[in-house]
Amino acid sequence: FQQQGVAVFSLEMSKDQLSEKLIASTSGVALAKIRSGHLNDDPGNNDFERLTMALGQLDQAPIWIDDSGSLNILELRTKARRLKSKLNIGLIVIDYLQLMSGKGEYKGNRVQEVTDISRGLKILAKELDIPILALSQLSRSVDSRDDKRPMLSDLRESGSIEQDADVVMFVHREEMYHRETKKKNVGDILVAKHRNGQTGAVELAWVPRLATFDNLQGAKISRRVNE
Template sequence: MRDGLSLPHSPDAEREVLAAVFVDANSLDTIGESVKAEDFYFERHNLVFQAMQELHEGGAGVDPVTVAQQLKDRGWWDKAGGARTLGELLDRMGSLANLEHYCEIVSRKAMVRRMIEAARKIETDGLQDIADVDEFLDEAEKGVFGVLEDRATSNLRHVRDVVSTAIDQIQNIVDAGDDVTGTGTGFRDLDRMTHGFQPGDLVILAARPAMGKTSFVLNMAANAALRFNATVAVFSLEMPSEQLVQRLLSAEGRIDLGRMRGGHIYEDEWPRLMEAADRVSNARMFLDDTPAASPTMVRAKCRRLKRQHGLDLVIIDYLQLMSGGTRHQGSREQEISYISRSLKGLAKELGAPVVALSQLNRGLESRTDKRPMLSDLRESGAIEQDADIICFIYREEVYKKDLEESERGIAELIVGKHRNGPTGTVRLKFWHAHTRFDNLAENMMPP
């Protein structure tokens, strides 16, 4: 009780739920789907309910005599109020007609109490000396979300119902004429290989500098938002949001980025630039350029974005620039392992793919064949373990300046790990001036 107010509860609803058990012991199965012992506000009701459940689960009869004996055997008789409490329940004569409604009242009152307790914990913790504000905020959100998650009930379903739903999903895919079941990237052969990035996937995109990592994920973000109407969050720890948008406009408008940054835009390019600006402005894309962001900070922002707008894809550029927070400052390898593990957890929590860019060890530069391999991932083997998909970008022209014209502008997207599907190499066209990747087509000419 605080300021004369007691915590929310309903004595009548609690008694009605318990009294119904004396009418029909099998009603415990219905009650148990939505009400837990700790949902009862009064300790005496909590103990009586536990005694009833124990008898029922043991195959014994549940009536006033057996419940009284169970309370005595457990040493709960006095705390449960003894004969007085059982007498109150028998006086009710229990009703099964409104049992589900009574259960809902008990459950909802308990949920409100837990939310109040979470708020009080936030207040208590907030009055202490907080070493890590981000972690405090994350714990606060976790407490609130924990109450919300308690609302979700996982009901058993007969397999025939699940089969029916699965067939409907397959039929929808067939009708759509598209095999992208996750978030599409817009890159045809990659989407065929992965069926789009799936909810809960952690996707690592790694490459050496100058290969076009940021350009690729921006193209992918634009494709997802513009072609598939996905809601995309891009966290850029290296580049300001304004520079990201300049790259987006260059790629979408097919305008030379260097000239555009220098203010040298041809007259016939202005219409393309304005059209690109209009498309990008209407995309469901959100940018954040907070430097050294921690997984805790990213998680909090993604949770809010999902509540407000939904969230289909998260992109982080790039993993090694993230901070593990003040409580995760061991070795750099341990910090990267924590970050990697946190991003996988974030993908599962959001039910959306998380794409994180990563650096590669420079050791591959000494090899004759400089195509990246899983062993080239920098600073932590945990990245390989946590990731569902690992892709590498490789462009031969970065190392060989004397390539034939037909081989220039060709990028290889190497899928080195795919937990639920095939691996292989996807060839793409890269327009360096426009920082744009495209599906490769024969006889492709520059725009």
């Protein structure tokens, strides 16, 4: 198979911040240690060796990061077409959708603007025949409920996100809301919508020092989201 690249449009974090997290998750060296420079050089636990190996892997990885402070749907379309043609990208990641702007004058109608952005992403994905992973904010209604697990109705500023997306997944960590929970360092991926597949929840291990998720032994689809 021909290797395909990934285009990341990071509107929230800078390229340096995102690179730090990529290096930590790839190397297994704690993010705090990378930032402070307090690294081990002990035999068998050499942070320098792990970082060198990770940097080599990432240097060869076909990842293209755009950390422009602003991006509208027309600019994204132009950049994505160019990257598809030159770098054969196979995935576009947007962090996050609500920081984008639409293609016209909306006179304060943010719902219509987000609707246009969402539908523009849908059209672009079909045109380029590649998946687009768009992160989204949630509404504050989640915080006012006893059950903090997000639902499709919590997607912020537009119902069209739910309508346009083929798959909607939420990340949920119980201990963020209930410190006494038994699910320490465990996260749920809630598959709330899957146009061609099953919905449910998958447990993952949360690794705080690397700010990443990892496989949890025996992880599987454990329950229906709507149950």
